[in-house]
Amino acid sequence: xxxxxxxxxxxxxCTAAIELAENNREVxxxxxxxxxxxxxxxxxxxxxxxxxxxxxCLVGELWKRVEEHENITILNNSxxxxxxxxxxSYKAVLxxxxxxxxxxxxxxxxxxxxxxxxxxxLTGSFESGDFNNVFTGKQMDxxxxxxxxxxxxxxxxxxxxxxxxxGSRDIKQKAAYCSRVCCNYSTKVAxxxxxxxxxxxxxxxxxxxxQVEKGEYFESLSKLGIEFIRCRPVRFKPNSxxxxxxxxxxxxxxxxxxxxxxxxxxxxxPSSDADMIAEICNLGLDGAGFLKYIASGDTTGIYITGCAxxxxxxxxxxxxxLQTAREIVAAVTT
Amino acid sequence: xxxxxxxxxGVNKLLYDQFLAEGYTPILIENVNEVVALHGExxxxxxxxxxxxxxxxxxxxxEQAKTSKSYGENQExxxxxxxxxxxxxxxxxxxxKKNMPIVFLMDYPTESPAFMTRIAIAKALKIxxxxxxxxxLTRFVRTAExxxxxxxxxxxxxxxxxxxxxxxxxxxxxxxxxFTLQISDGYEDLTLNTSALISSDKIMINESIDKAASxxxxxxxxxxxxxxxxxxxxxxxxNRKGIHVFSYADNEFQGEELALRIKSIVSNVKNDFxxxxxxxxxxxxxxxxxxxxxxxxVCPHAAMVLDNEISAMKNLQNNCYACxxxxxxxxxxxxSIIKNDKVEKSSSNKTGKLKIFCxxxxxxxxxxxxxxxxxxxxxxxxxxxxxCGGDLSAAMILSALxxxxxxxxAVCIDEACQHFEGNQRAVKQVERVKGMLDAxxxxxxxxxxxxxxxxxxxxxxxxxxxxx
Numbered sequence: 001x002x003x004x005x006x007x008x009x010x011x012x013x014c015t016a017a018i019e020l021a022e023n024n025r026e027v028x029x030x031x032x033x034x035x036x037x038x039x040x041x042x043x044x045x046x047x048x049x050x051x052x053x054x055x056x057c058l059v060g061e062l063w064k065r066v067e068e069h070e071n072i073t074i075l076n077n078s079x080x081x082x083x084x085x086x087x088x089s090y091k092a093v094l095x096x097x098x099x100x101x102x103x104x105x106x107x108x109x110x111x112x113x114x115x116x117x118x119x120x121x122l123t124g125s126f127e128s129g130d131f132n133n134v135f136t137g138k139q140m141d142x143x144x145x146x147x148x149x150x151x152x153x154x155x156x157x158x159x160x161x162x163x164x165x166x167g168s169r170d171i172k173q174k175a176a177y178c179s180r181v182c183c184n185y186s187t188k189v190a191x192x193x194x195x196x197x198x199x200x201x202x203x204x205x206x207x208x209x210x211q212v213e214k215g216e217y218f219e220s221l222s223k224l225g226i227e228f229i230r231c232r233p234v235r236f237k238p239n240s241x242x243x244x245x246x247x248x249x250x251x252x253x254x255x256x257x258x259x260x261x262x263x264x265x266x267x268x269x270p271s272s273d274a275d276m277i278a279e280i281c282n283l284g285l286d287g288a289g290f291l292k293y294i295a296s297g298d299t300t301g302i303y304i305t306g307c308a309x310x311x312x313x314x315x316x317x318x319x320x321x322l323q324t325a326r327e328i329v330a331a332v333t334t
Numbered sequence: 335x336x337x338x339x340x341x342x343x344g345v346n347k348l349l350y351d352q353f354l355a356e357g358y359t360p361i362l363i364e365n366v367n368e369v370v371a372l373h374g375e376x377x378x379x380x381x382x383x384x385x386x387x388x389x390x391x392x393x394x395x396x397e398q399a400k401t402s403k404s405y406g407e408n409q410e411x412x413x414x415x416x417x418x419x420x421x422x423x424x425x426x427x428x429x430x431k432k433n434m435p436i437v438f439l440m441d442y443p444t445e446s447p448a449f450m451t452r453i454a455i456a457k458a459l460k461i462x463x464x465x466x467x468x469x470x471l472t473r474f475v476r477t478a479e480x481x482x483x484x485x486x487x488x489x490x491x492x493x494x495x496x497x498x499x500x501x502x503x504x505x506x507x508x509x510x511x512x513f514t515l516q517i518s519d520g521y522e523d524l525t526l527n528t529s530a531l532i533s534s535d536k537i538m539i540n541e542s543i544d545k546a547a548s549x550x551x552x553x554x555x556x557x558x559x560x561x562x563x564x565x566x567x568x569x570x571x572x573n574r575k576g577i578h579v580f581s582y583a584d585n586e587f588q589g590e591e592l593a594l595r596i597k598s599i600v601s602n603v604k605n606d607f608x609x610x611x612x613x614x615x616x617x618x619x620x621x622x623x624x625x626x627x628x629x630x631x632v633c634p635h636a637a638m639v640l641d642n643e644i645s646a647m648k649n650l651q652n653n654c655y656a657c658x659x660x661x662x663x664x665x666x667x668x669x670s671i672i673k674n675d676k677v678e679k680s681s682s683n684k685t686g687k688l689k690i691f692c693x694x695x696x697x698x699x700x701x702x703x704x705x706x707x708x709x710x711x712x713x714x715x716x717x718x719x720x721x722c723g724g725d726l727s728a729a730m731i732l733s734a735l736x737x738x739x740x741x742x743x744a745v746c747i748d749e750a751c752q753h754f755e756g757n758q759r760a761v762k763q764v765e766r767v768k769g770m771l772d773a774x775x776x777x778x779x780x781x782x783x784x785x786x787x788x789x790x791x792x793x794x795x796x797x798x799x800x801x802x
Contacts (some may be wrong), residue, residue, distance in 0.1 A: 045790050049747070053749075306342075
């Protein structure tokens, strides 16, 4: 029974790897950066006084288990260069710390290259070059991860603006699709802020909102005192950090308002490696640039999982990876 | 210090050596039937045996239970069949047998101990690894025990065939050395030929264990007792201080785990002696006592008895844990806690000992991430992972407060509990304990409860450092 090559050691890759390894398969994880974990490793729990179902608990001690499992080999700082052969007996060419390496006898390949987050500085919206009080969604998540008993910040903020659909639903950004996760995490971050600082003014600028949970979710947020203003695009006032210029439906004229800080709900973009991986693995690209199958995974032995095939939440990515791993196990045992 | 080791089993010699190495004087009583009566309390037990009376401080009970094959042996009016006992089944020898399927027959007339299933599946898995056909006949597979589900799915992947059955009959051909099995699940019938039929073992009623249990006041957890005649299959605990049980279920452990269990018994014995030499206890003022029996009813350690001579309640100091419950309920205000000078000294030595009860889904993972940082503040930290916060009882917290200066309970955040509302039950228990301590006039600042998710290590760290 050949080994399984996992390209990308993020949440999806590691979940699939641990599932395969526990079914007595040899797994090799090729990771581009210095450590496994990908984007999710730095995420924080978004619970307030109760669980908000952010899905991070699913991760648990996954990284430790993957690093310590005897059936898993992790190649950090390595990149896949080519995949040769046919189904059942692939060979892979890697560029690792030791130089060019060749791995033989690969039964299946899992492509879990994940996603790239939008670079805020490359968008046209910012007219001033001052990013001091602008947080990205990822930075907010890191603040939540390192939170203490008393809150996220040393000083309580007075007002916070969330700008939705930042880098998605935007033809100029070549991302006409909805990123699906931003409404979820940004409203939950807002809840966390409101939990620690009940006095803070929170304003959401949106174009439309995704259903996050069952029931009257946004109504419950409004009851907490979170404002929702339908206004996009929003402009930033030059040379005045934190000031936003916007139009409010039902109000005359243009409003200028200063916020303590601004949170950009960044969307999910295809990984920058997607083109190269598509070429190596004989996969297709969809209109947005995410990977898609040309022939299904059981016929080629190359599977796509996680955010490589489109934006996914933590729990969706986790479920996708488990399913892929079980398909691979079933393909050999039957 | 004399310590009696009662019973005959594989671990007795190991226990004997361990006690000898710790500087105690162990005495082996191999024949359990010799023990006739027991008098006294911890520190001064006197065991009456047929040879004479022994004065010992502590007693360790470690008797092997009797087992027998559940199929093939003791069949009424029939000769015993050559089935193989599960506990004695040696897979190397089985694999040498003829090229026929190996059949595991899990058949229990009454409740079965869960570990028997674990042994059976593990053996089935090992044999299946040697490319033999393994058929596992079962009425049901129990996977509720921790780790068993994983083992079960591994066995299925390795190719062990699990067959559920209702009816079973077997014929044995002596000449061909072969069993012919007829199996039915109510819908389909199946016929199997096999040379190796492995029968699960059942634990037999052992009269000597029965007798010892009644003499030594041993008890058994649910499932270990047959209700009809109150017979003990295997006793595993006792409420009596100074008596320790190395239960039958412990006998399946080997190697390091066995050594750990022996060490834990030895340390329990040590704790008994520490407790004897200096501990606080409740004292009844006989002039105020109205013999209303309130303390008798509430005492969880059966330390309150009537003293007929003076018509007042009396505290048995050796049983008393000084938990203060009786103090809080006594309507006459007759009971007070006597603190010993030695105790205050020893408690000052204990400064910085932290006990953490944490849910294995959230608290344990979060705390392990910061374990090294925590060691800077506390000289020793004991982390006990519990399956769910709902398992936590007030007695566990109170007994932890005896040995540790601080107790922290870390459970899941609301709505994230995987057992509906175990976290809320844990919080209630902590509140209850705090109420008890408050009523007894004791400090409640040493107990803290925190709700967190497994990705919030910093929050639990803040709580712990605020407790220093």
